[in-house]
Amino acid sequence: MDFFCQSLPGRVRFANGCIAQTGNELQELGIAQALVLCTPRQRTAALALIDRLGPRAAGLFDQAAMHVPVDGVARARELVVQTAADGVLAYGGGSTVGLAKAIALETGLPIVAVPTTYAGSEMTPIYGLTEGGLKRTGRDPRVLPRSVLYDPTLTLELPLALSISSGLNAIAHAAEGLYARDGNPVLGLMAEEGIRALAQGLAGLLADARELRARADCLYGAWLCGSVLGQAGMALHHKLCHVLGGAFHLPHAQTHAVMLAHTLAYNAPAAPQAMARIARALDCRDGPRGVQELALRLGAPMALRDIGMDATGLDRALELALQNPYWNPRPLERDALRGLLRRAWSGDPVA
Protein backbone atom coordinates (compact mmCIF):
# COMPACT_ATOMS: atom_id res chain seq x y z
CA MET A 1 0.00 0.00 0.00
CA ASP A 2 2.18 2.80 -1.31
CA PHE A 3 0.89 6.30 -0.88
CA PHE A 4 1.83 9.97 -0.65
CA CYS A 5 0.08 12.14 1.90
CA GLN A 6 0.28 15.90 2.25
CA SER A 7 -2.20 17.22 4.78
CA LEU A 8 -3.47 20.76 4.36
CA PRO A 9 -2.79 23.31 7.09
CA GLY A 10 -5.65 25.01 8.94
CA ARG A 11 -7.41 25.30 12.27
CA VAL A 12 -10.88 23.92 12.93
CA ARG A 13 -13.17 24.63 15.87
CA PHE A 14 -16.35 22.60 16.07
CA ALA A 15 -18.92 23.34 18.80
CA ASN A 16 -22.44 24.57 19.33
CA GLY A 17 -22.09 28.30 19.94
CA CYS A 18 -18.46 28.52 18.80
CA ILE A 19 -19.34 31.57 16.69
CA ALA A 20 -18.71 33.43 19.96
CA GLN A 21 -15.02 32.52 19.51
CA THR A 22 -14.68 34.31 16.17
CA GLY A 23 -13.05 37.43 17.66
CA ASN A 24 -10.49 35.33 19.56
CA GLU A 25 -9.78 33.39 16.41
CA LEU A 26 -9.07 36.58 14.46
CA GLN A 27 -6.80 37.74 17.28
CA GLU A 28 -4.90 34.46 17.36
CA LEU A 29 -4.30 34.72 13.63
CA GLY A 30 -3.05 38.30 14.04
CA ILE A 31 -5.94 39.81 12.06
CA ALA A 32 -6.68 43.31 13.40
CA GLN A 33 -9.92 43.83 11.45
CA ALA A 34 -11.68 41.59 8.97
CA LEU A 35 -14.15 42.48 6.24
CA VAL A 36 -17.24 40.32 6.82
CA LEU A 37 -18.79 38.73 3.72
CA CYS A 38 -22.28 37.26 3.30
CA THR A 39 -25.16 36.92 0.81
CA PRO A 40 -28.07 39.41 0.93
CA ARG A 41 -30.18 36.69 2.57
CA GLN A 42 -27.78 36.31 5.50
CA ARG A 43 -27.30 40.03 6.17
CA THR A 44 -29.10 40.05 9.55
CA ALA A 45 -27.04 37.18 10.92
CA ALA A 46 -23.83 38.76 9.61
CA LEU A 47 -24.72 42.07 11.28
CA ALA A 48 -25.17 40.24 14.58
CA LEU A 49 -21.69 38.76 14.12
CA ILE A 50 -20.29 42.23 13.41
CA ASP A 51 -21.86 43.49 16.65
CA ARG A 52 -20.06 40.72 18.51
CA LEU A 53 -16.74 41.47 16.82
CA GLY A 54 -16.75 45.19 17.64
CA PRO A 55 -13.56 46.86 16.34
CA ARG A 56 -12.33 43.58 14.83
CA ALA A 57 -14.95 43.97 12.08
CA ALA A 58 -13.79 46.29 9.29
CA GLY A 59 -17.21 46.39 7.60
CA LEU A 60 -19.74 44.30 5.71
CA PHE A 61 -20.00 43.25 2.07
CA ASP A 62 -23.38 41.53 1.72
CA GLN A 63 -23.46 40.84 -2.03
CA ALA A 64 -21.84 37.39 -2.26
CA ALA A 65 -23.46 35.53 -5.18
CA MET A 66 -23.58 32.06 -6.73
CA HIS A 67 -20.61 31.23 -9.03
CA VAL A 68 -18.55 34.24 -7.80
CA PRO A 69 -19.06 36.85 -10.55
CA VAL A 70 -15.92 38.97 -11.05
CA ASP A 71 -17.72 42.33 -10.75
CA GLY A 72 -18.78 41.39 -7.21
CA VAL A 73 -15.19 40.46 -6.41
CA ALA A 74 -14.01 43.86 -7.66
CA ARG A 75 -16.55 45.69 -5.46
CA ALA A 76 -15.61 43.65 -2.41
CA ARG A 77 -11.92 44.34 -3.05
CA GLU A 78 -12.59 48.08 -3.17
CA LEU A 79 -14.18 47.79 0.25
CA VAL A 80 -11.14 45.87 1.51
CA VAL A 81 -8.95 48.79 0.44
CA GLN A 82 -11.32 51.48 1.81
CA THR A 83 -11.62 49.82 5.21
CA ALA A 84 -7.95 48.77 5.41
CA ALA A 85 -9.10 45.24 6.30
CA ASP A 86 -6.24 42.80 6.90
CA GLY A 87 -8.38 39.68 6.61
CA VAL A 88 -11.74 38.42 5.30
CA LEU A 89 -14.40 36.62 7.29
CA ALA A 90 -16.80 34.51 5.22
CA TYR A 91 -20.16 33.90 6.91
CA GLY A 92 -22.24 31.55 4.74
CA GLY A 93 -22.14 28.74 2.23
CA GLY A 94 -19.99 27.87 -0.78
CA SER A 95 -20.85 31.11 -2.61
CA THR A 96 -19.66 33.33 0.24
CA VAL A 97 -16.54 31.26 0.88
CA GLY A 98 -15.95 31.43 -2.88
CA LEU A 99 -15.97 35.24 -2.75
CA ALA A 100 -13.49 35.20 0.14
CA LYS A 101 -11.23 32.92 -1.91
CA ALA A 102 -11.36 35.24 -4.92
CA ILE A 103 -10.30 38.16 -2.69
CA ALA A 104 -7.52 36.11 -1.12
CA LEU A 105 -6.30 35.02 -4.54
CA GLU A 106 -5.71 38.65 -5.54
CA THR A 107 -4.63 40.10 -2.20
CA GLY A 108 -3.12 37.23 -0.23
CA LEU A 109 -5.30 38.22 2.77
CA PRO A 110 -6.07 35.42 5.26
CA ILE A 111 -9.58 33.93 5.36
CA VAL A 112 -11.56 32.87 8.39
CA ALA A 113 -14.70 30.90 7.47
CA VAL A 114 -17.93 30.31 9.37
CA PRO A 115 -19.80 27.81 7.15
CA THR A 116 -23.58 27.66 7.28
CA THR A 117 -24.20 24.94 4.65
CA TYR A 118 -22.68 21.53 3.94
CA ALA A 119 -20.85 22.46 0.70
CA GLY A 120 -17.37 22.02 2.24
CA SER A 121 -15.57 24.69 0.20
CA GLU A 122 -13.96 26.04 3.40
CA MET A 123 -11.69 22.96 3.51
CA THR A 124 -10.33 23.23 -0.02
CA PRO A 125 -7.72 25.31 -1.89
CA ILE A 126 -10.05 25.27 -4.94
CA TYR A 127 -11.47 28.54 -6.24
CA GLY A 128 -13.87 29.48 -9.04
CA LEU A 129 -14.63 32.79 -10.77
CA THR A 130 -17.23 33.65 -13.39
CA GLU A 131 -16.61 36.22 -16.11
CA GLY A 132 -18.66 36.72 -19.27
CA GLY A 133 -20.69 33.60 -18.50
CA LEU A 134 -17.59 31.39 -18.23
CA LYS A 135 -16.48 29.82 -14.96
CA ARG A 136 -12.75 29.33 -14.45
CA THR A 137 -11.51 27.19 -11.58
CA GLY A 138 -8.11 26.53 -10.11
CA ARG A 139 -6.16 25.52 -7.03
CA ASP A 140 -4.02 27.86 -4.97
CA PRO A 141 -2.84 27.39 -1.38
CA ARG A 142 -3.51 31.11 -0.69
CA VAL A 143 -7.28 30.58 -0.89
CA LEU A 144 -7.46 27.89 1.77
CA PRO A 145 -9.04 29.41 4.91
CA ARG A 146 -6.61 29.67 7.84
CA SER A 147 -9.33 28.90 10.32
CA VAL A 148 -12.84 27.45 10.20
CA LEU A 149 -15.48 27.70 12.93
CA TYR A 150 -18.17 25.04 12.59
CA ASP A 151 -21.17 25.98 14.71
CA PRO A 152 -24.12 23.59 14.14
CA THR A 153 -26.61 26.07 15.66
CA LEU A 154 -26.05 28.35 12.63
CA THR A 155 -27.48 25.68 10.32
CA LEU A 156 -30.79 25.24 12.13
CA GLU A 157 -32.52 27.58 9.65
CA LEU A 158 -30.92 26.11 6.53
CA PRO A 159 -33.97 25.02 4.48
CA LEU A 160 -34.44 21.25 4.33
CA ALA A 161 -34.20 21.03 0.51
CA LEU A 162 -30.93 22.98 0.51
CA SER A 163 -29.63 20.88 3.41
CA ILE A 164 -30.33 17.71 1.46
CA SER A 165 -28.87 18.86 -1.84
CA SER A 166 -25.72 20.34 -0.30
CA GLY A 167 -25.35 17.20 1.88
CA LEU A 168 -25.61 14.85 -1.13
CA ASN A 169 -23.14 17.08 -2.97
CA ALA A 170 -20.71 16.61 -0.07
CA ILE A 171 -21.22 12.83 -0.14
CA ALA A 172 -20.21 12.90 -3.83
CA HIS A 173 -16.83 14.42 -2.91
CA ALA A 174 -16.15 11.66 -0.39
CA ALA A 175 -17.39 8.89 -2.69
CA GLU A 176 -15.02 9.89 -5.49
CA GLY A 177 -12.24 10.43 -2.94
CA LEU A 178 -12.51 6.72 -2.10
CA TYR A 179 -11.23 5.72 -5.54
CA ALA A 180 -9.03 8.76 -6.22
CA ARG A 181 -5.66 8.05 -7.80
CA ASP A 182 -4.03 10.33 -5.21
CA GLY A 183 -6.03 9.05 -2.24
CA ASN A 184 -4.41 7.71 0.91
CA PRO A 185 -5.52 5.61 3.91
CA VAL A 186 -6.32 8.64 6.11
CA LEU A 187 -8.46 10.24 3.39
CA GLY A 188 -10.23 6.88 3.04
CA LEU A 189 -11.14 6.94 6.73
CA MET A 190 -12.36 10.52 6.46
CA ALA A 191 -14.42 9.78 3.37
CA GLU A 192 -16.15 6.74 4.83
CA GLU A 193 -16.89 8.50 8.11
CA GLY A 194 -18.06 11.63 6.24
CA ILE A 195 -20.57 9.62 4.20
CA ARG A 196 -21.80 7.80 7.31
CA ALA A 197 -22.23 10.99 9.34
CA LEU A 198 -24.01 12.87 6.56
CA ALA A 199 -26.35 9.98 5.74
CA GLN A 200 -27.26 9.66 9.41
CA GLY A 201 -27.63 13.42 9.89
CA LEU A 202 -29.74 13.94 6.76
CA ALA A 203 -32.06 11.09 7.78
CA GLY A 204 -32.43 12.80 11.17
CA LEU A 205 -33.33 16.11 9.51
CA LEU A 206 -36.19 14.41 7.69
CA ALA A 207 -37.73 13.60 11.06
CA ASP A 208 -36.98 17.05 12.53
CA ALA A 209 -35.05 19.71 10.60
CA ARG A 210 -34.36 21.62 13.84
CA GLU A 211 -32.79 18.68 15.65
CA LEU A 212 -29.40 19.95 16.76
CA ARG A 213 -27.79 16.51 17.00
CA ALA A 214 -28.70 15.77 13.35
CA ARG A 215 -27.43 19.22 12.32
CA ALA A 216 -24.12 18.50 14.10
CA ASP A 217 -23.82 15.12 12.32
CA CYS A 218 -24.35 16.83 8.96
CA LEU A 219 -21.82 19.59 9.63
CA TYR A 220 -19.26 17.10 10.93
CA GLY A 221 -19.78 15.04 7.75
CA ALA A 222 -19.46 18.19 5.65
CA TRP A 223 -16.11 18.96 7.27
CA LEU A 224 -14.82 15.46 6.49
CA CYS A 225 -16.16 15.36 2.93
CA GLY A 226 -14.83 18.87 2.22
CA SER A 227 -11.41 17.80 3.50
CA VAL A 228 -11.43 14.87 1.08
CA LEU A 229 -12.32 17.19 -1.82
CA GLY A 230 -9.45 19.47 -0.82
CA GLN A 231 -6.88 16.69 -0.93
CA ALA A 232 -7.95 14.18 -3.60
CA GLY A 233 -8.59 14.51 -7.31
CA MET A 234 -12.16 13.99 -8.49
CA ALA A 235 -13.20 11.74 -11.40
CA LEU A 236 -16.01 10.97 -13.87
CA HIS A 237 -18.86 12.03 -11.58
CA HIS A 238 -17.47 15.54 -11.09
CA LYS A 239 -16.61 15.85 -14.78
CA LEU A 240 -20.18 14.95 -15.81
CA CYS A 241 -21.68 17.35 -13.25
CA HIS A 242 -19.33 20.09 -14.47
CA VAL A 243 -20.47 19.51 -18.07
CA LEU A 244 -24.16 19.40 -17.16
CA GLY A 245 -23.92 22.52 -15.00
CA GLY A 246 -21.68 24.50 -17.35
CA ALA A 247 -23.17 23.71 -20.77
CA PHE A 248 -26.79 23.03 -19.81
CA HIS A 249 -27.14 25.28 -16.74
CA LEU A 250 -28.52 22.50 -14.56
CA PRO A 251 -28.56 23.34 -10.83
CA HIS A 252 -25.25 22.35 -9.21
CA ALA A 253 -26.24 20.38 -6.11
CA GLN A 254 -29.33 18.73 -7.64
CA THR A 255 -27.26 17.50 -10.58
CA HIS A 256 -24.88 15.83 -8.13
CA ALA A 257 -27.86 14.26 -6.36
CA VAL A 258 -29.19 12.72 -9.60
CA MET A 259 -25.87 11.63 -11.08
CA LEU A 260 -23.97 10.14 -8.15
CA ALA A 261 -25.58 6.69 -8.01
CA HIS A 262 -25.24 6.28 -11.80
CA THR A 263 -21.59 7.28 -11.99
CA LEU A 264 -20.76 5.06 -9.03
CA ALA A 265 -22.50 2.14 -10.76
CA TYR A 266 -20.37 2.82 -13.86
CA ASN A 267 -17.18 2.82 -11.79
CA ALA A 268 -18.16 -0.09 -9.52
CA PRO A 269 -16.42 -2.86 -11.53
CA ALA A 270 -13.14 -0.90 -11.40
CA ALA A 271 -13.36 0.18 -7.76
CA PRO A 272 -14.91 -2.66 -5.72
CA GLN A 273 -13.20 -1.66 -2.45
CA ALA A 274 -14.50 1.89 -2.66
CA MET A 275 -18.02 0.56 -3.29
CA ALA A 276 -17.75 -1.77 -0.30
CA ARG A 277 -16.77 1.18 1.90
CA ILE A 278 -19.68 3.29 0.61
CA ALA A 279 -22.03 0.36 1.32
CA ARG A 280 -20.58 0.01 4.83
CA ALA A 281 -20.99 3.74 5.46
CA LEU A 282 -24.63 3.56 4.36
CA ASP A 283 -25.23 0.26 6.15
CA CYS A 284 -26.45 -1.46 2.98
CA ARG A 285 -25.28 -4.21 0.62
CA ASP A 286 -24.55 -2.24 -2.55
CA GLY A 287 -22.90 1.21 -2.66
CA PRO A 288 -24.47 2.71 -5.80
CA ARG A 289 -27.94 1.33 -4.95
CA GLY A 290 -27.55 2.56 -1.38
CA VAL A 291 -26.78 6.08 -2.65
CA GLN A 292 -29.82 6.01 -4.94
CA GLU A 293 -32.08 4.76 -2.15
CA LEU A 294 -30.75 7.47 0.18
CA ALA A 295 -31.52 10.17 -2.40
CA LEU A 296 -35.01 8.73 -2.92
CA ARG A 297 -35.69 8.55 0.83
CA LEU A 298 -34.57 12.15 1.22
CA GLY A 299 -36.88 13.30 -1.56
CA ALA A 300 -33.98 14.55 -3.71
CA PRO A 301 -34.47 14.85 -7.48
CA MET A 302 -33.90 11.49 -9.21
CA ALA A 303 -33.89 12.32 -12.94
CA LEU A 304 -32.09 14.85 -15.14
CA ARG A 305 -35.36 15.44 -17.01
CA ASP A 306 -36.89 16.73 -13.77
CA ILE A 307 -34.18 19.36 -13.24
CA GLY A 308 -34.28 20.97 -16.68
CA MET A 309 -32.30 18.67 -19.00
CA ASP A 310 -33.64 18.23 -22.51
CA ALA A 311 -33.13 14.74 -23.98
CA THR A 312 -31.76 16.28 -27.18
CA GLY A 313 -28.73 17.54 -25.21
CA LEU A 314 -27.57 14.11 -24.04
CA ASP A 315 -25.35 13.40 -27.06
CA ARG A 316 -23.63 16.76 -26.71
CA ALA A 317 -23.14 16.13 -22.99
CA LEU A 318 -21.50 12.82 -23.86
CA GLU A 319 -19.12 14.47 -26.35
CA LEU A 320 -18.19 17.18 -23.85
CA ALA A 321 -17.60 14.57 -21.13
CA LEU A 322 -15.19 12.73 -23.41
CA GLN A 323 -13.16 15.90 -24.09
CA ASN A 324 -10.33 16.61 -21.61
CA PRO A 325 -11.60 13.87 -19.29
CA TYR A 326 -10.54 13.70 -15.64
CA TRP A 327 -8.64 10.58 -14.57
CA ASN A 328 -11.17 7.81 -13.80
CA PRO A 329 -10.77 4.29 -12.39
CA ARG A 330 -12.70 2.79 -15.34
CA PRO A 331 -11.78 3.88 -18.86
CA LEU A 332 -14.41 6.06 -20.52
CA GLU A 333 -16.45 3.85 -22.86
CA ARG A 334 -18.70 5.80 -25.19
CA ASP A 335 -21.62 3.31 -25.33
CA ALA A 336 -21.65 2.60 -21.62
CA LEU A 337 -21.54 6.33 -20.86
CA ARG A 338 -24.41 6.95 -23.27
CA GLY A 339 -26.42 4.35 -21.32
CA LEU A 340 -25.45 6.00 -18.02
CA LEU A 341 -26.69 9.41 -19.20
CA ARG A 342 -29.94 7.94 -20.56
CA ARG A 343 -30.68 6.19 -17.27
CA ALA A 344 -29.87 9.34 -15.29
CA TRP A 345 -32.11 11.36 -17.59
CA SER A 346 -35.06 8.99 -17.08
CA GLY A 347 -34.37 8.42 -13.39
CA ASP A 348 -34.07 4.63 -13.87
CA PRO A 349 -32.75 2.39 -11.11
CA VAL A 350 -28.95 2.09 -11.31
CA ALA A 351 -27.66 -0.60 -13.66
Ligand code: NAD
Ligand atom coordinates in the same frame (compact mmCIF):
# COMPACT_ATOMS: atom_id res chain seq x y z
P1 NAD B 1 -24.78 28.96 -1.35
O1 NAD B 1 -23.60 29.44 -0.61
O2 NAD B 1 -24.98 29.49 -2.74
O3 NAD B 1 -26.06 29.30 -0.47
C1 NAD B 1 -27.36 29.07 -1.00
C2 NAD B 1 -28.38 29.99 -0.33
O4 NAD B 1 -28.59 29.55 1.01
C3 NAD B 1 -27.93 31.44 -0.24
O5 NAD B 1 -29.02 32.27 -0.56
C4 NAD B 1 -27.56 31.61 1.21
O6 NAD B 1 -27.75 32.91 1.67
C5 NAD B 1 -28.51 30.64 1.89
N1 NAD B 1 -28.00 30.11 3.17
C6 NAD B 1 -26.76 29.65 3.42
N2 NAD B 1 -26.69 29.19 4.68
C7 NAD B 1 -27.91 29.37 5.24
C8 NAD B 1 -28.45 29.08 6.52
N3 NAD B 1 -27.74 28.47 7.47
N4 NAD B 1 -29.74 29.39 6.75
C9 NAD B 1 -30.49 29.95 5.78
N5 NAD B 1 -30.04 30.24 4.53
C10 NAD B 1 -28.76 29.95 4.26
O7 NAD B 1 -24.87 27.37 -1.45
P2 NAD B 1 -23.81 26.21 -1.14
O8 NAD B 1 -24.50 24.95 -1.52
O9 NAD B 1 -23.25 26.33 0.21
O10 NAD B 1 -22.63 26.51 -2.15
C11 NAD B 1 -22.71 26.21 -3.52
C12 NAD B 1 -21.53 26.82 -4.26
O11 NAD B 1 -20.32 26.44 -3.62
C13 NAD B 1 -21.44 26.34 -5.71
O12 NAD B 1 -21.18 27.47 -6.54
C14 NAD B 1 -20.26 25.40 -5.72
O13 NAD B 1 -19.58 25.41 -6.95
C15 NAD B 1 -19.40 25.99 -4.62
N6 NAD B 1 -18.51 24.97 -4.00
C16 NAD B 1 -17.16 25.20 -4.09
C17 NAD B 1 -16.29 24.28 -3.52
C18 NAD B 1 -14.82 24.51 -3.60
O14 NAD B 1 -14.04 23.73 -3.07
N7 NAD B 1 -14.38 25.58 -4.21
C19 NAD B 1 -16.79 23.15 -2.84
C20 NAD B 1 -18.16 22.96 -2.77
C21 NAD B 1 -19.03 23.89 -3.35
